[in-house]
Amino acid sequence: MKNISICVGSSCHLKGSYKIIEMAKEFIANHNLEDKVTLGGAFCLGRCTDGVTIKIDDEIICGVCPENFQQIFEEKVLNA
């Protein structure tokens, strides 16, 4: 089971948390990962300058944006 948290603090929100959450939900549904992944929010992961910040298990990944989303999620979620 993988735990993914997406930061919804002020800075990450402004940098597009909403879009990343939507993409993550879609990604999980498209790959039928509902039983393997839990998706949650985080209330500021302390990396405000380089959001959107997400946390996959214990690894913090900064600067997630729609452009690198596929690559990060394929690498860290699908093929991990």
Next chain:
Amino acid sequence: MINNSPFSLCTDIGYFSVNKHDEQLCGDHVELIEQDENSVVFVLADGLGSGVKASILSTLTSKIISTMMANAMSVEECVSTIAATLPVCEVRKVAYSTFTIIRITNNTEAEIIQYDNPMVILLRDGKNFDYPKTSTVIDGKTIYRSKIPIKLDDTFITTSDGAIYAGVGQSLNFGWQRDNIIEYMEDIFDREYTAKALAGMLLDECVRLYGGVPGDDTTVGVLKIREREQVNLMIGPPSDPADLKKMQTLFFSKQGKHIVCGGTTSTLTAEFLGKPVIPCLDYISPDIPPMAKIEGVDIVTEGVITISKVLEYAKDYLDENKLYDNWSVLPDGASCIARCLFEEATDINFYVGRAVNSAHQNPNLPITFNIKMQLVDELSKCLKQMGKKIKVSYF
């Protein structure tokens, strides 16, 4: 916990007017003077005719009466001053403005003085209450006076005659009589409604009966006796981390609801309470960040973006009130805070931490320390205008 002293009660006041159609000025005027924390004078005046003339008459009347009453002068003096001051109408050769005065003293007694406006309706426990009146003639004008000890949830409804003419010859034959208004208000009454909500609903109904084209200036004022309700809102960590424990202890020692705003602030609060922060992922609307939950805190939200939205709602509430349908029902953070502060609270304590979030001091982000301070300043100003007692403490 429940304090039965009269000082735990307060008066919630709301009023709205619509102009006679095609008129740019309202011939009705409401004046409100707070004598002290627990006493208020409310005056509704309806000037003869409509437009400029009526507006001048009613403005003068309500200003003179409210100022004189607030300075403890007698009704007799008020009435003769008005008679001597009002300009005389060229057409009708009279100086004339009807008025209703409701004075709440120490939140224990209501004094009602009425001259020629529709009689004030008092709902007690949501039902019409026929209060005693005595009539006096002052300068040839019959004036009705009442003194009533007030109770929790007492709701005084006052209107200009535009309200009872609503629908004459249109949707109703004889207009909307006082009895119909009583019936309508008894029907919709709910002790959770604010004075502003009740006044708005009654005025909307009048406008509806007029078919959207009011035949007369119409004003509705509602004074509702409610309990004081304290709400505490914390935003931002203290500038000196050593003050954190003090700030949190003071905040949580206060009675009433607790609202915590800000990511870092929530995390620190959760640590203080020894409970986890459980963020929620649901965006109700894409522009307001999701809320979170901490056991022991009533509302947990993100900080500046949410509060900016609350401020936007507050400004609108005091102005055109167009966004009410959003925040009065939506479950997002800003709407939850707006309902809590605008509707539930009478006394609001802000706990504002002045720590500078280094992560926010970034040219790529539209959040700065100054914005946060400005938001709290502006929001407390708006809340004061809504009649709330505000205390802001900085850490």
